[in-house]
Amino acid sequence: MTDPSGIGIGWRPEIAGFVADLPGLRFVEVVAEGVPASGPLPPGLAQLRERAVTVVPHGVRLSLGGAEPVDPARVAHLAAVAQQVDAPLVSEHIAFVRAGGLEAGHLLPLPRSREAVDAVCANVARAQAELPVPLALEPIAALVDWPDDELDEADFLTEILDRTGALLLLDVANVHANARNRGADPLALLDRLPLERVAYAHVAGGAEHGGFYHDTHTDPVPAAVLELVGALCARQRPPALLLERDGHYPPAVELRAELDALAAASGFPVVT
Numbered sequence: 001m002t003d004p005s006g007i008g009i010g011w012r013p014e015i016a017g018f019v020a021d022l023p024g025l026r027f028v029e030v031v032a033e034g035v036p037a038s039g040p041l042p043p044g045l046a047q048l049r050e051r052a053v054t055v056v057p058h059g060v061r062l063s064l065g066g067a068e069p070v071d072p073a074r075v076a077h078l079a080a081v082a083q084q085v086d087a088p089l090v091s092e093h094i095a096f097v098r099a100g101g102l103e104a105g106h107l108l109p110l111p112r113s114r115e116a117v118d119a120v121c122a123n124v125a126r127a128q129a130e131l132p133v134p135l136a137l138e139p140i141a142a143l144v145d146w147p148d149d150e151l152d153e154a155d156f157l158t159e160i161l162d163r164t165g166a167l168l169l170l171d172v173a174n175v176h177a178n179a180r181n182r183g184a185d186p187l188a189l190l191d192r193l194p195l196e197r198v199a200y201a202h203v204a205g206g207a208e209h210g211g212f213y214h215d216t217h218t219d220p221v222p223a224a225v226l227e228l229v230g231a232l233c234a235r236q237r238p239p240a241l242l243l244e245r246d247g248h249y250p251p252a253v254e255l256r257a258e259l260d261a262l263a264a265a266s267g268f269p270v271v272t
Contacts, residue, residue, distance in 0.1 A: 016044030
């Protein structure tokens, strides 16, 4: 297993052929819930593993921020997928997706409270006890803040990382979205985060709707996010940057251009 490095892309069945044709690719991320815990891997993913491309399983259903204990079966599946693809680490979100037996179908933001920190840390510890590799935690984009926040975002994230020993999956697009929607300075957040703990970073596109910036993953990466990538790399370049795209896939020439722009903003070699 090899740690994520350089420029990567989120592997999706819809663009498996495009991803397979990237000559310099060394790193992809796959939605863990879309990979079987046993049996053969999806063909395109198996071919990447044969090329020694690093595959990182990215969970979306653990609900690490839920008040209820994390589901052992979901943790077991994430652990099995990590072994299936010989992953160096796995990642999940600081969010909740279910409560009281109800499924939201979305990643929902937590109140930045001491109680929420305790809940996240307890569930992360439960997951870490069963996972065969390190866990990286991703803060999500949120349109609103809870009214009973006790901590700002930097303190909230840093306390969780310090207490759990987890790595940070820093989503640059989320940093941009949250700052834009709150009228805050994204660089101020970068300057207060433990950037040395970043395992890799996400980059994605979004769009303005109804006075808010939405992290859609279906639009091109805007210039402001690429500028933020440059600012992050000037402070401390993460080991790897990954382009996320989840629908409305553009022609291959446009995807290649986005990967090239990400390489140019970060100083990593092109993979196209």
